[in-house]
Amino acid sequence: MRSIAILGAGDLAATLARRLAEQEQARRVVIVDSDESRARGKALDIVQSGPVEGFDVQVEAAVSLTAAGAFDTLVVADPPELADPALPPARAAALGESLAPVVAQRMLVVAAPSASAVIEAAVRKGLSRERVVGSAPVAYASALRRRLASEMQMEPSAVSALVLGLPPESIVVPRESACVGGVPVDRLSPVALRRAVAGLGGRAPGPVALAAAAARVLRALDRSRASVLSVVVQLQGEYGHRGVALAVPARLCGNRVDAVVEVPLDPVDRVAFDGAAQRRQREAYWA
Incomplete structure (x- = not known):
């Protein structure tokens, strides 16, 4: 894969971004979160460890998927809609609906445990079921x-x-x-x-x-x-x-x-x- 965008900047997103960079599974990884300073801090920490760990992957941060630029796969990690299990399930469904037109013919991977609501909503909004997986x-x-x-x-x-x-x-x-x-x-x-x-x-x-x-x-x-x-x-x-x-x-x-x-x-x-x-x-x- 050339570019992977990760939605969220919590522990799951940061751990996944680091793993993808260390294994060089993509040439570019973008951590996307509304708290851009938090996302930038996580990205910088990973990039600075590259020379020590022996990997060379571009790790960036963005405040939105629009600002993230082109990507091949979107991974839903721990955005605010999924970060707190106490939040209403409707927020997860709304997230899935909003992501369907953004992903289009690309791949959507839901890494968070609460994947069903996101996947069902994305498919209802027209995303092919072959293009979304938890x-x-x-x-x-x-x-x-x-x-x-x-x-x-x-x-x-x-x-x-x-x-x-x-x-x-x-x-x-x-x-x-x-x-x-x-x-x-x-x-x-x-x-x-x-x-x-x-x-x-x-x-x-x-x-x-x-x-x-x-x-x-x-x-x-x-x-x-x-x-x-x-x-x-x-x-x-x-x-x-x-x-x-x-x-x-x-x-x-x-x-x-x-x-x-x-x-x-x-x-x-x-x-x-x-x-x-x-x-x-x-x-x-x-x-």
Whole structure:
């Protein structure tokens, strides 16, 4: 990617900007926030660390997306509309509606945990569902893998799992997807998966994990060969639901959501996933 704009100048935005610069995932990163002095301070701090860390990326600040200039991808990190969970959900939806015409044919990645309202609003306003995705489920999947590894005394890198639903409140983990070295977790421990999922309930990842997840999704989008990751996508009939944005596995490549991957769900997981969809519909209705 040539240029990435990051909306917000909080801990998540700054951590993501630093990670993108260190890994040189873009030639230019712009931190966009209404508090321009704060954004400039974060950008300057990252730029000054470049010679020490060995990276050479242009990191800038802007007071608005208009002032940010040309960009290939917009990442929603922690703007005021999403910074405080106590704010009305309607503000997240209004943000999504305002971003749809700005993004147009480019890619919109929502790194904040509360991605569903932003994604649904952006799609309603005409943004293609292939052009907007939420990256937080990658962080939830990583946390789950860590907990599973701890439960089973295994290396976290040997554990794989998919996260579906509406995390952190409604987490659905298809049993066939939870494996250690390719072996289903249930064959090794009948209780490890249940304990790991229970340990994640209601806990949102921190800015470092969310930034790592967003960076991973951006890498997948930038490649020509597809990666399958758990991300928030607007459903269009997949899993029996339409018009709601939920965490599902999807193929990412070529700067777009190539396809939603439908994995088999046992009856218990199906009920839990349908419950997550209904919960999201209620949230959208009362917003």
